[in-house]
Every structure is written in structure tokens, then in C-alpha cells.
Amino acid sequence: MNAASSPTIAAMPPDQRPRERLLRLGPDALTDAELIALILGTGRRGASTIDIAQAILREHGGIGGLAACDPVSLAREPGVGTAKSARVVASLTLARRIAHTTAADDVIASSADVVRVAAPLLSGLRRERVVVVVCGPGNRVRARVVVADGGADAAPMPVREVLAEVLRRDGVAFAVAHNHPGGDPTPSDADRRTTAALVDAAERCGLRFLDHVVVAGDAWRSAR
DSSP states (O other), X not given: OXXXXXXXXXXXXXXXXXXXXXXXXXXXXXXXXXXXXXXHOOOBTTBOHHHHHHHHHHHTTSHHHHHTOOHHHHHTSTTTHXXXXXXXXXXXXXXXXXXXXXXXXXBOOSHHHHHHHHGGGTTTOSSOEEEEEEEOGGGBEEEEEEEEEOOSSOOOOOHHHHHHHHHHTTOSEEEEEEEOTTSOOOOOHHHHHHHHHHHHHHHHHTOEEEEEEEEETTEEEEOO
């Protein structure tokens, strides 16, 4: 990128600047690059914020890939840095959470329900993550909580933290879900041992253990 690639935001005619266009026409009138440029805030020498936004979108395969990007890796992109990376990742994470907010009438009646509720917090990740779904009476969902993040091939299953989250939220039942970034949802021997430990721990605490599902893309399996 160089200074001739595109004008700075300040050099654009007022009616073409992303912020003014958003206020006048609404956010849907802006491209993904323009929206990301607004989050970035500033460019760098020889590159406008839109240049940088277009570059990181290309690098990560569009907005979907950017939403799953590791913030440390994003911070290394030219013109980004830690502060801008944090803003981008935080904004896209909030958008994903809003899109998949648990409905007040969500009830866990099957393994598929666990997947439906937990999968939005697991999709697109390149590392393993553990999510606990906390339920009240009638298996009505009260919360979805990330309790552990691991590497590309493993994440710790913190049984004590799982139970603590359920009890802290006055839950009476719970389910657990985690992802396999490699694409195979088949539960491992370790997954099945963890399931047995969760069953035992739930019984000791007077809680109902509903399920443990392994998610890999659109596929999933129960480890029970």
C-alpha cells in the first residue's frame, strides 16, 4: 500500500466519509471494509483506515474469517496493533453474541438442543473451547458460559469450575459442550472419561447432568 492507494478519510468529500454515510444512510449502506475502518479509527503512514480494513479482510477471507481471528495475530498486521486489534475482536464478538442471544424460552430436551444453544460460542474457532449451559427448573436455559480455552487439539475440562458456574447461577441442571477444531466430532477416550467425572460430580452436588456434546463444524456427537 502507498499514499496513492486511496485518500485519507479526512481528504474524502464529507458525503463519502464512512462515519457521515453511516449517520445519514444507516450502517447497512456501508461495506464491510468501511465498517471495520470505523472500528480501526486511524490509518498509518501511506495507508488509510479503509486500506488497512481491506487488507485484513483479504488476509482472513472476509468478515467471517476475521471474526474468528486470534487477536494477537491480528495485532501483527501492518497498521493494526494491540489496541485496534482488541477493538475489532471485541466488536465482532459482541455482534456474534447478539445474533445468538439465548432466548428466554430455550429448553434443553435433547443433545441437539445443547448444540443449538452452545454452538454459536464454538463456531469458527481454531482452538478448543469448553462451554457450560446452565439450566433452571424444567431444563430452561439460564446462561451459556465459556469455562476454558485451550490449544488446537486440547482444552482442559475444569470440572470444579463447571460446577461452580452452575451453582453460582442457581442452576439445577447443566450440559457441557466443546469443539474439535480438527473437524472430527468423535468423542475421544479423554472426552468419555471427563463425561464420567461430570456425572459423578453432578450427583455429589445434587445437580442433574444433561449431556456432553462434541461439536465439529456442522457435525456433532454426544459423549455420554
